[in-house]
Amino acid sequence: MLLSRVAERIYWAGRYLERAEATARLVSVHTELYLDLPKAAGLTWSPLLAVTGSAGTFHRNHSFASEDAVVAFLASDVDNPSSVVASITQARANLRATRALVPRPAWELLNDLYLTAMTTRAQAIERRTRIQWTEDVIRRCQAVAGALEGTMSHDEVYSFREIGRFVERADMTTRVLDVQASVLLGATQGLAPYADVTWMSVLRSLSALQMYLRTARCGVSGPDALRFLLRDPQFPRSVEHCLTEVTRALLELPRHDAPMFACAEMQRLLDTAEVDELAADGLHEYLDRLQVCLAELNDVVTATYFPIAPTDTETRPLVATA
Secondary structure (H helix, E strand, O other): OOOOHHHHHHHHHHHHHHHHHHHHHHHHHHHHHOOOHOOHOOOOOOHHHHHHHHHHHHHOOOOOOOOHHHHHHHHHHOOOOOHHHHHHHHHHHHHHOOOHHHHHHHHHHHHHHHHHHHHHHHHOOOOHHHHHHHHHHHHHHHHHHHHHHHOOOOHHHHHHHHHHHHHHHHHHHHHHHHHHHHHHHHOOHHHHHHHHHHHHHHHHHHOOHHHHHHHHOOOOOHHHHHHHHOOOOOOOOOHHHHHHHHHHHHHOOOOHHHHHHHHHHHHHHOOOOOOOHHHHHHHHHHHHHHHHHHHHHHHHHHHHHOOOOOOOOHHHOOOOOO
16 A cells, blocks of 8 residues: 555645756757747747746746746755755655655666755756756756656556646646747737747747658648647647546546546646637637546546645645636
């Protein structure tokens, strides 16, 4: 039998490691887009705060969303629970408490990631070193994920890690689409002439550009990109694929009826979406409904498998909300 507090730590370790990688990629891609577009495009750093759901926390301590302030807040601020460094710290804290269940090589990779990110986090702020720092974090996060997948028994412990990982991934995909795609669809008129470049940025924010081009076999368009990121069953960061993986992991666990029902409700929402219409109007409202479904899925998983509140509040922080 797996103790609920142990299962919860594994679940949140999966979420935080995925969050660290995704946030690092967002910072990297937005930096490159900011440098590629002319100033007349009017691109700012505020969308990054909206994607990560941390605008309120940021503006409590900052009056203006400058480049250095936003990047420092999202990459290296240990007091921001959604920052790259804080997410890595939380993932490490959760796995450290459950080290007996995790392959030692994976733990050592995560510990090395933590030490490196903490000692070099100042490099994330300066442009000349930022891309290299974020790419190093992404590679190291993927190394940890690969070590866990390749050396860890695919049992109940692994299932909780997978559920956390894919719930977080689906959440990030919907956030990126909600904020960045809404900007492209008319919120910022200065970006209209650069729609192709900015849609490519949306795809790159989710490491989806190359696989999209391979699947679509044409240029980047809004409706096709939305369809790919929402419903492509084979792309690992689409909402459809994430939901499939969560369902598969739940089937390995007992008492999965309520979480499976929550997954089915979300699947119905995906199946009934008219993507071409959403690309023109109603995308924000639709993505809000998806995010509500993800929050409800998290709540059902928590109520089903983690009924005992942990004594260490660090292991169960709140999920950032938009």
